[in-house]
Amino acid sequence: MDLLELRNEIDKLDDELIPLLLKRMDISRQVAEYKVQNGIPVLNEQRELEILEDVASKCGEQGEVIKTVFSAIMDASRALQHKIIGGGVELRNLISNAKCEKNLTANGEPIACQGVQGAYSGEAAKALFPDSPIDFHKQFEDVFEAVNQNKARFGIIPVENSTAGSVHESYDLIMKYKFFIVGAYDLRVDHCLCAKQGVKFEDIENVYSHTQALSQCNIFLKNFDFTGITFSNTAAAAKFVSESEKNNIAAICSESAAKKYGLKIIRKGIQNVTNNTTRFIVISKELVIDEDAEKISLIFSAPHRTGSLYRVLGRFSMTGLNLTKLESRPVANGRFDYYFYVDILGSVRDEQTLDLLCALSDELPEFSFLGNYYEGK
Numbered sequence: 001m002d003l004l005e006l007r008n009e010i011d012k013l014d015d016e017l018i019p020l021l022l023k024r025m026d027i028s029r030q031v032a033e034y035k036v037q038n039g040i041p042v043l044n045e046q047r048e049l050e051i052l053e054d055v056a057s058k059c060g061e062q063g064e065v066i067k068t069v070f071s072a073i074m075d076a077s078r079a080l081q082h083k084i085i086g087g088g089v090e091l092r093n094l095i096s097n098a099k100c101e102k103n104l105t106a107n108g109e110p111i112a113c114q115g116v117q118g119a120y121s122g123e124a125a126k127a128l129f130p131d132s133p134i135d136f137h138k139q140f141e142d143v144f145e146a147v148n149q150n151k152a153r154f155g156i157i158p159v160e161n162s163t164a165g166s167v168h169e170s171y172d173l174i175m176k177y178k179f180f181i182v183g184a185y186d187l188r189v190d191h192c193l194c195a196k197q198g199v200k201f202e203d204i205e206n207v208y209s210h211t212q213a214l215s216q217c218n219i220f221l222k223n224f225d226f227t228g229i230t231f232s233n234t235a236a237a238a239k240f241v242s243e244s245e246k247n248n249i250a251a252i253c254s255e256s257a258a259k260k261y262g263l264k265i266i267r268k269g270i271q272n273v274t275n276n277t278t279r280f281i282v283i284s285k286e287l288v289i290d291e292d293a294e295k296i297s298l299i300f301s302a303p304h305r306t307g308s309l310y311r312v313l314g315r316f317s318m319t320g321l322n323l324t325k326l327e328s329r330p331v332a333n334g335r336f337d338y339y340f341y342v343d344i345l346g347s348v349r350d351e352q353t354l355d356l357l358c359a360l361s362d363e364l365p366e367f368s369f370l371g372n373y374y375e376g377k
Contacts, residue, residue, distance in 0.1 A: 008353040012129060017312055024073070025080060031080035042081045043363050047072055071311055074355070079359060088358020093350050098287040104183045104374070106132045109153035112146035114139065115233035116311040118257030122235075124185045124280040125156045128376065138232065140169050141252065144177050146284055154182070155283040155352055160325075161189070162277040164215035171329050174283075174299070175339050181297050181371035183290070185281035191271045193216050194263035195240060195250040209252035212278075227251075238263055258346050282373070288376040289348065295324070297373075298342045301331070301366040309340070312360065319356045321346050339366065349370045 001009070035042065055070050082088075083369035106129045115122040116136050123288055127133050135152055137143050144154040148170075157173070159359040160166045195204060207214070207226045214221065214228040221228050229236035231251075236251040242286040251257075252265065258265050306317055325343035346353045360369045 028077035028080055032084040034074040035231040036085055042085055042266045044077055058210055075311055082359035083355050085360045091358050091361045098289045100289055102291045108132055109134045112143045112152035112155040116145050116235045116239055118260040119233050119237035121156050124187045128185050133357040140173055144173050156280050157279050158280050160279050161212055164212050166327055171327055171341055172202050177367050179283040181373055182282050182284045182374050184375035185280045186277050186377045189276045189278050190269055191252050192255055192258055192265045193250050193267040193270050194253055194258040194265050197264050199247050203248055204250045207250050210234050213252045216271045219272045236277050289372050292374045293347055293372040295375050296344045296346050297370040299339055299368040300364045303341055
């Protein structure tokens, strides 16, 4: 047979498979109705594993491939059953009881940020909450604690940069505190090399800044053989340089931080790429969902089995949702277990999306809905 004839044969087989798959889905619907009447949960993990092993044993060398196909069929059947049964009651109640606002506001209450005046986080806070005072804290966890102790309405923390990637400490704290994410802001970051008045470019040997800023400017540092020294924050580094008696040091910071601490801007725009952006999130003890919410953040763990993460991610694809971030972070239990942090584009006001999240909340070993929010730019 030529290629066209072979393709026609595949088309015929597909036409035979479609009514069988539809019949299977209809029986799955009937199974769901029976489970509702008898109080039986959707997921019967042991039965699924037995079926998949049986399928693999019947398919010879194609066993694992066909097993993957049947896994997808089972996931689709389970999604249908969840829709009928309406699981995830706790999550549904959390979302239905959440505050809904058109534009996120702190009503003049304090906002917690890491660093000192002149920090990029302060710029993000001012952009989001222009009428609120900003309280600066030394460490990222201090920001979480300020919110936890009701000393601040919201906290602002950086989570990723378009050049240097994720701020891992932020993700670890998100997983530790399980606060809600109620907003986000993408801040354009232009780094400057700054030093005390009178210090010349050729005098500089050591450059102080936050590890992210050093990473974002590492090409510049390498080209001029500068030694990068990690500091807690870009603005704090500027403050340190301004107060130091050394004349061979500089800081990488913002233009506003340089002005704040009386430093001379020696070079502007020293970051590796021109369009350098840092994403900040707004953390809160209370769930607030913006009317224009467009991004959903989740934390979950998956069973320690081959293909388990693949199957979870497939559920998002099945619902037509686009994942914009997937970050794995270790669980501090010494067993090499991992949490997964996920961002997806979508809204919990969409019925299919909410059904999926509720299904996953029932099925997965660990699942936390972090929020559905609007990301400003």
